[in-house]
Amino acid sequence: MALFGQAAAPASTSSTTGDTSKDVEVPAGQVPSDSISDLQFSPTNDFLAVGSWDKKVYIYEVGNNGAVGKWMFECQGHVLGLGWSKDGTRIAAGDSTGMLNIVDFRTAPASGTVPAQQAKAHESGIKCVRWFQTGGKDYVATGSWDKTVKFWDLQGAEPVGTLQCQERVYSMDVKDQLLVIATAERHIHMVNLTNPTTIYKTITSPLNLNFSFKCHRQPDPTARETAKVYSVNAISFHPQHGTFSTAGSDGTFHFWDKDAKHRLKGYPEVGGSIVATGFSKDGNIFAYAVSYDWSKGYGGNTAQYPIKIKLHPILGEECKPRPGSKKR
Template sequence: MSSNQFAIASPPTDAISALKFSPEADSTRFVVSSWDKNVYLYDLRDENGVLGEGKLLQKFEHRAPVLDVCFGSSENEIYTAGLDWDVRKIDVASSTQTVLSSHEAGVRSVVYSKEHSLVISASWDSTLHVHRPDAGSNPDLTPAIIPLPSKPFSMSLTPTKLVVAMASRALHIYDLNALALLTAQSDASPPNKVEIEPWQRRESSLKFMTRCVACMPDDAGYASSSIEGRVAVEWFDPSAESQARKYAFKCHRQTVDDIDVVYPVNSLAFHPIHGTFASGGGDGVVALWDGVAKRRIRQYQKYPSSVAAVSFSSNGKYLAIAISPGFEDGKEDISEGTVKIYVRELGETEAKGKGAK
């Protein structure tokens, strides 16, 4: 491995489902969820503040595999979603877990909106739960429950919008202000089922099942990826001019014995400053893209197994890459040492777009 990349010590023991950096400026902490029923909190720096193998700060055990994780208003607050059907809030300082709500099937995604102080979860029961963070400590604060037309696969948000990618190539974009108003009205038990029209309904530009959706940091649009080696880039603005700009491209494909082998694009993450984005695929490759110039900036060396998650630090200086064997590796059991987390310390211009000054 190159000198500007290092492996994190004490990785999870089973497949990684999600990895997110702290939202706090210049923080080197990140959180990881795994199929081994744990959530891991790491710091890139060791006890002496030196970048190296990093340090496992805490581990939080769950009752079932954890499918998603995110930070809340600070590093002291973590939200999790998993196969125990629960949405949980973890208080890092006390290591206590509080159930915010329970769905009727596994919970695929959880996100936190700092602008609106909302926790939103998406479950395979085809609902969104919209919570206020203090709901766990106040039984009268029940979540607003929004029915979805099909199972959600991925979710991402901006300061004003929530994008939910679902089965049947359906995609809903919600106005977060409207969702915040719902929670203000949901102080009654039992949980409050509400029909709310999304701000926009779209059909995915990709022909095959959506694997991941990620929003642009400038609140202008989003990228989505599919199981069939493609990424689409789209803008929120419904005008004909903006919609004419949307496009899709092929990626994460390799020629093996003269056959074009196509891999799923498992993860997408936008750089918080440059607005470029990283993609991680089942081929074990991470690439950086300039979505505006429609060009690949760089591609890193192939990793030993499928890339499960990618995430940039909030200051844009680090890119974390989680790898674990996937279906494309043809492995049912995960052998020791195949789940790893690598962190790249990025050069100043490494993630800059082609047209950036």
């Protein structure tokens, strides 16, 4: 899929400064009314799911002319994390009350508000939701601030397994039969999903000690030796090239070649903090959400702060690794 049919358009490789002039914005009347917490493209269809602190999940249909609202469902708490099923027919949302919310679009109307199947899954907020398959069955994994990961087969109200983590779950992802869980205090748990209630390995992240990429920094015009450092709010990997994006509180996003340790493109400030990002299933569209991220505390949360969802068409060589880069 390409926005305005631009997939074949060339992009300059001579400059590392990117162009956002062709980015397409979701109409203002169709965006959430509060800060955006997560966004996820469907793995099979041209749908983009967006979760918000307004306790709603919005599903947009993405086409050549941008994105239009298709479905919406409400949760009991602030939406913290989203996850699509592997076949793209269902979506799960975790909220701040510990409720797991699931919608099956195979039985949904053509558009409009749809009800979610809801279950009390955790004692605290659900930060992460991921689907996986094992033994020919679909399961949902939920990671919570109550320091547990629970596994659900969607057949009953009780989990089929519970994994006790060392700390609050902040991030989680699945690749084939591997589940990786990142928690507070820099713990990283690895789980073999054929034996999901046992932690296979735990390491402590060294990322407070070293880093490969200096990003989201700006020189301080009043102090030559000082740089303003902004938080990195979102990291997304390109599904084809293995390159990745970073986006942050400074309102910029960048594409990186991890193997060459090189920035491919950096883009100008977009008018507010970027809080969530994602690539479409074919890697031709990069979506980013702009809203307040609380990086400046309560005082920075004003009614005038923008809430935007924008779609950036990936053109030419923007996300391709440098020639000669060796994959790790």
